[in-house]
Amino acid sequence: MKVLVIRFSSIGDIVLTTPVMRCLKQQRPDITVHYLTKKSFRGLIDTNPYVDKVHLLNDENWEAMIAELQAEKFDLIVDLHKNLRTLRVKRALRKVKSVSFSKLNFEKWLLTSFLKINKMPPVHIVDRLVDTVRHLGVVNDGKGLDYFIPEKDEVNAADLPMSHQAGYIGVVIGAALATKKMPVEKLKALCASIQKPIVLMGGPEDRPEGEEIASIDRVKIYNACGKFNLNESACLVRNAKLIVTHDTGLMHIAAAFKKPVISIWGNTVPAFGMTPYFGNAAVPSAIFEVEGLGCRPCSKIGYKKCPKGHFKCMNNQNVTAIATAAEKGLHL
Known part of the structure; x- marks a missing residue:
């Protein structure tokens, strides 16, 4: 067949x-x-x-x-x-x-x-x-998602700064649309609050914001945005201790590698059924969203800017709580 x-x-x-x-x-x-x-x-x-x-x-x-x-x-x-x-x-x-x-x-x-x-x-x-x-006659086997990295795209520890070779937290700063990601000032506050090595992840379009965030502390924060292709970025995700991410493709790639995930939700909501999926595996994860907003969710995909102008779904995110969860490794 x-x-x-x-x-x-x-x-x-x-x-x-x-x-x-x-x-x-x-x-x-x-x-x-x-x-x-x-x-x-x-x-x-x-x-x-x-x-x-x-x-x-x-x-x-x-x-x-x-x-x-x-x-x-x-x-x-x-x-x-x-x-x-x-x-x-x-x-x-x-x-x-x-x-x-x-x-x-x-x-x-x-x-x-x-x-x-x-x-x-x-x-x-x-x-x-x-x-x-x-x-x-096919049923879900409960094994979760798959992602296969070709050998040519493997990233070695030596490809990262010495300060990050013993381990790091991956922070995905990009998203397909603006209403799915925190403003750069919130991301700067988040990274400033995390007292562990950080690798910023995203595409070439995210590199300028990545540079702005990394300027806070260039020893602690390494801007990998735009430096690696998708499979190489997936390798960075696989090698991270934990991933902090918006509702993005890298969030699902992190789930495929059974990495602890802290997901941050803006105009989209977990109720859509697209949270990090680990199958039957017991992987620590946490969801952060601003509840009680009458305008949320405003779209199943997202917008270039907040339709209401206030962007409370991201501007009101509890950065301190997110950083604490990341610092403690989701209480691992």
């Missing part, structure tokens, strides 16, 4: 699909798993031993992509993205049976609208993703 799994983006969402491939391959050895994603996210799938072949979304030459997929003669499409593009793919492969992941968009609308009615099921998104293939 040949199965095509579809998830185009993004980093965290793709990592959250990894239990589906693992459970398919381990529980149904007769199944060959193919994965369709965007070219920019190929590195997340290429090294996954539970994926037999990767296909890339090609909007510029749609016909060629569809011809490639048709030639594979799939028996089943597992749509874990469910948008207009995946609908086009399924229509083009109309003879192939398909199953789709329920995104619960109506329930999310109820929660993010002015109504603020929470009808989200108390079930993690990973469990809902795996349920998509339950009809194949």
Whole structure:
């Protein structure tokens, strides 16, 4: 049986699909798993031993992509993205049976609208993703998420300053949208309060803010933002003692490595079912959010700036409590 799994983006969402491939391959050895994603996210799938072949979304030459997929003669499409593009793919492969992941968009609308009615099921998104293939006799194995770092992207301790080679706390300062991350002044206050070596993590776009934060104490704080590719950053996450992060892809990568995680939530909420997922493993973690705000959650994804202007969901975060939790290693 040949199965095509579809998830185009993004980093965290793709990592959250990894239990589906693992459970398919381990529980149904007769199944060959193919994965369709965007070219920019190929590195997340290429090294996954539970994926037999990767296909890339090609909007510029749609016909060629569809011809490639048709030639594979799939028996089943597992749509874990469910948008207009995946609908086009399924229509083009109309003879192939398909199953789709329920995104619960109506329930999310109820929660993010002015109504603020929470009808989200108390079930993690990973469990809902795996349920998509339950009809194949596949169940969640409870092993959590997967992330595989190729040997060429391994980061050695010598690649970090001497002050950080014995251990560090990773602080992820970036996020896809501004309303999912704390303002730089709050991040500076947080890092100033943590009296342990810190590695700042993020992309090239986060490097200027990283420099501003690191200027507090360049011995204690190392700005790794933009210096490492995604797999190398994942290696930094794996080697950290603990990760402090916003609702980001690196949060899910940290969970894949069973790292203690302190997650900080702004306009999004844990009720969406996308908290750090450890499966059956007992990994210490803590969630920090500003409760009691009538405007929160304002979006299931985020905005470039706070719609209300006050940004209380991040400006009112208890930096002292977050730093204390990090200092104590979540009371490990």
